[in-house]
Amino acid sequence: MRRVLITGASRGIGRAAASAFAARGDRVAVHYARDRAAAEQTLQALPGSGHVIVAGDLTDPDAAQRIASDTVQALGGIDVLVNNAGMAPTPGNAHRVAEVEAAQWQQVWQHMLEVNVLGPVHLTYAVARHLIARGAPGHIVNVGSRGAFRGEPDYPAYGASKAALQAFGQSMAIALAPHGISVASVAPGFVRTERQEAKLAAPEGDTLRAESPFGRVGTPDEIAAAIVYLASPQATWASGAILDLNGASYLRP
Template sequence: MPTPAAPHGPRRVLITGASRGIGRATAVAFAGQGDRVAVHYAAGRAGAEETLSLLPGSGHALVQGDLGEPGAAERIVGETVAALGGIDVLVNNAAVAPSAGNEHRPATTPHADWRRVWRRMVEVNLLGAVDLTHLVAQHLIDRGAGGRIVNVGSRGAFRGEPDFPAYGTTKAALQSFGQSMAIALAPHGIAVTSVAPGFVATGRQAAKLAEDGAAIEAQSPFGRVGTPEEVADAVRYLASAPAVWASGAILDLNGASHLRS
């Protein structure tokens, strides 16, 4: 039986964590090429509504769900299918990102806090994406349709995150999971890839940039940090029909701030 092809023309795209930052830029990028987008958010409805207002075209939708909660992935996929009529592309972007409130250096973090942060990041950053990938893959296979899944990983998966080890670990696991799925899902016409951004100038990182901007920018020989739009453009390419041969790839997007062999 021939391998199903990914659909051409307008597609139905589920983007998790799309209320701001990279997720918002990615939603705008897909909608800008005529795709219909499900804007997922966990708690920031106002931000998600703002993202929705920025999307050109029509037929977009809001989908809410905390990926750390049981049953959330099933509800998110079900509501997206109902709103858009199906899913052709999944972008696993939602994550509990490093912040002052979840720093967990091993030498100074009380064990109760250590356990709390680790479990929250594993549930959202890894297992939430794992569940969504499984459900969307089954949806595509049942339809006999090809599709695309793109995971938003991190440079920290390779460089290490000593102040946020759970973040670096979950991103490394997500990228490895993506490669396993690339092999498993290729016979069904589903390509799976990942991007691994370095520091990106999102609203969430504004305070960090204000405090340590010069040092952070100096990490790259370009003397700056990345933008959400640069990550979004890469995600959009990897989700395109011509990018099928990139399945299994992890694309570094860090301005040469960290090189790996």
């Protein structure tokens, strides 16, 4: 039995990952920032017992230490961290360089980097220091994006933030290996989460499904399965890897 902290676990990929770890007998800390009710739904649906909820706004630099400390107190330690919480592209945060004013451009970039980069950076630090102090091996998995590689012209801050997160993970893979801690990333393409259902039901849904030769988009369970693998002792030798999960919709050189 391991202790697993998953950020942004109130829905989508985070919820699926929480369920997958719990099904293996692990105890899960379900993190949320604002939607307590959704986090409670995740918690109630988890198999097994001993799971907990932890709260914290990852745009607050001091929140990461509190989230880690609350998890350690509730579960007795942390063995696995999944940095899943993130700010995804939405119509409300599109920032095409030829169309937005400077103030909006600056605001989107600032917030996207706070959520998608600095939040995971500070939480990784807190969990890594906990593992090092215990002298215990551990696993950290970051949820990146296909957008880090293919470019996101309508959402450049999103693509850049995920590229930064994945590069950070590779730096930590080297830094933490001497302590027995592995760090890897998944880079999903488009995934059928709750907040994407409207987009998939609209005319653009056919375009999104056609991006993959499979003729569909990914599922949260498929991403969760990869996260569980990368967080397993058997995947320690994959530390530093970035695993593409996009149904061959984008192939890196």
